[in-house]
Amino acid sequence: MGYRTYVDLIRPLLTDQEVVATGMRQELDRVELALNRAWAGETVSLVSSGDAGIYGMAGLVLEVCRARGIPLGPESEGLHITFIPGVPAFAAAGSLLGAPLMHDFAAISLSDLLTPWDIIEKRLRLAAEADFVINLYNPKSKKRDWQIGRAREILLENRQGSTPVGIVSRATREQQEVTITDLNRMLDYPMDMQTVVIVGNSRSFFLGPYMVTPRGYSDKYDLEESEDC
Amino acid sequence: MGYRTYVDLIRPLLTDQEVVATGMRQELDRVELALNRAWAGETVSLVSSGDAGIYGMAGLVLEVCRARGIPLGPESEGLHITFIPGVPAFAAAGSLLGAPLMHDFAAISLSDLLTPWDIIEKRLRLAAEADFVINLYNPKSKKRDWQIGRAREILLENRQGSTPVGIVSRATREQQEVTITDLNRMLDYPMDMQTVVIVGNSRSFFLGPYMVTPRGYSDKYDLEESEDC
Numbered sequence: 539m540g541y542r543t544y545v546d547l548i549r550p551l552l553t554d555q556e557v558v559a560t561g562m563r564q565e566l567d568r569v570e571l572a573l574n575r576a577w578a579g580e581t582v583s584l585v586s587s588g589d590a591g592i593y594g595m596a597g598l599v600l601e602v603c604r605a606r607g608i609p610l611g612p613e614s615e616g617l618h619i620t621f622i623p624g625v626p627a628f629a630a631a632g633s634l635l636g637a638p639l640m641h642d643f644a645a646i647s648l649s650d651l652l653t654p655w656d657i658i659e660k661r662l663r664l665a666a667e668a669d670f671v672i673n674l675y676n677p678k679s680k681k682r683d684w685q686i687g688r689a690r691e692i693l694l695e696n697r698q699g700s701t702p703v704g705i706v707s708r709a710t711r712e713q714q715e716v717t718i719t720d721l722n723r724m725l726d727y728p729m730d731m732q733t734v735v736i737v738g739n740s741r742s743f744f745l746g747p748y749m750v751t752p753r754g755y756s757d758k759y760d761l762e763e764s765e766d767c
Numbered sequence: 768m769g770y771r772t773y774v775d776l777i778r779p780l781l782t783d784q785e786v787v788a789t790g791m792r793q794e795l796d797r798v799e800l801a802l803n804r805a806w807a808g809e810t811v812s813l814v815s816s817g818d819a820g821i822y823g824m825a826g827l828v829l830e831v832c833r834a835r836g837i838p839l840g841p842e843s844e845g846l847h848i849t850f851i852p853g854v855p856a857f858a859a860a861g862s863l864l865g866a867p868l869m870h871d872f873a874a875i876s877l878s879d880l881l882t883p884w885d886i887i888e889k890r891l892r893l894a895a896e897a898d899f900v901i902n903l904y905n906p907k908s909k910k911r912d913w914q915i916g917r918a919r920e921i922l923l924e925n926r927q928g929s930t931p932v933g934i935v936s937r938a939t940r941e942q943q944e945v946t947i948t949d950l951n952r953m954l955d956y957p958m959d960m961q962t963v964v965i966v967g968n969s970r971s972f973f974l975g976p977y978m979v980t981p982r983g984y985s986d987k988y989d990l991e992e993s994e995d996c
Contacts, residue, residue, distance in 0.1 A: 598982060600866050621865065623854045624854065632850075640826030647871060652982060747840045755881065
């Protein structure tokens, strides 16, 4: 089961499974149908894009379980749910831009439908002050067009206009678009609900066709001290 | 080429490729060897764990290219590098905990080897104030044992002691460990360099064996308004 666009992406992998593909904005219906059939004993896979656990369907499944009082857990007589991780949209976007996510980062959705805008503004301000690389989800939709401009203004209070910015739409899918620009010029490019915008930190730089955030704040990379791989 | 532990994880996928597996703390040697052989015309794959682009090897490759003056890009006569995204450790950890990453989040490494501790403290403070779900990487190592305790103190300035915390070590590998606890008790559990600690936001809750962050700050989930899937 899943949103039609996402189910279509995995059709080549399907064999004889029953497929229930529905339209946008029917998430709750899908989740309730999936839970009802799973509760009746069927094995149901609910398909999400990117990582189902990152701004995806996983949370809604559990929120509905709570609201409906559906018992959970492999050890009880409850419903057994497995969450399968995936490549999050911002990680796919990062790989297409080079290596922008090498140091501490934040992800912020600019959709103010379920979150008051003042909370989103506060997060943008604090994330900029913290010098996080910032991943902006849901930068724009047909009905929401001013949030990305306001977000840029806030980021400019704490970050140079020359800060590298990557704009990736439909990462790894058909009609993928990848742009590397900077905070000054980022509004010149198209964005929609399938776009992730990655804003570098104060150390990020351009290198050839890539955007890079260095791994440390040391000026010299001292490998003897590194403990990560 | 890769760190021995990670190359061993993919041995079942290998056929007749030459394998160069080296020990820890030899990242720079590996990257230089990989770049030298690629520059000589060979096809080289450098293996990282999780997502190579998130606290991984991708950035070091580009930093070394810059330091060595190696030209890059498919359109020039430069070296052609493709970054292949993966499932980041914190996303794998999140999937094992339930749905902790449904809303805005930050990732912060507690390793102060390449980043001054005062920058890390500042990020912890601002991330807590912003009410991000917080993913802590590198919480502890043999030589670094106090940082996670100090991080907890900082988070407690802005978050309840009852805030859900997930501790996942070696996600999806042998000897995987998954613990759900809270800020008060989190230090009672073992952690090392292969551990990710996920600290919930002010709305996160426990549900059966899971940790969940709701998708919105609305008290009622209004599906009619949702635009994401």
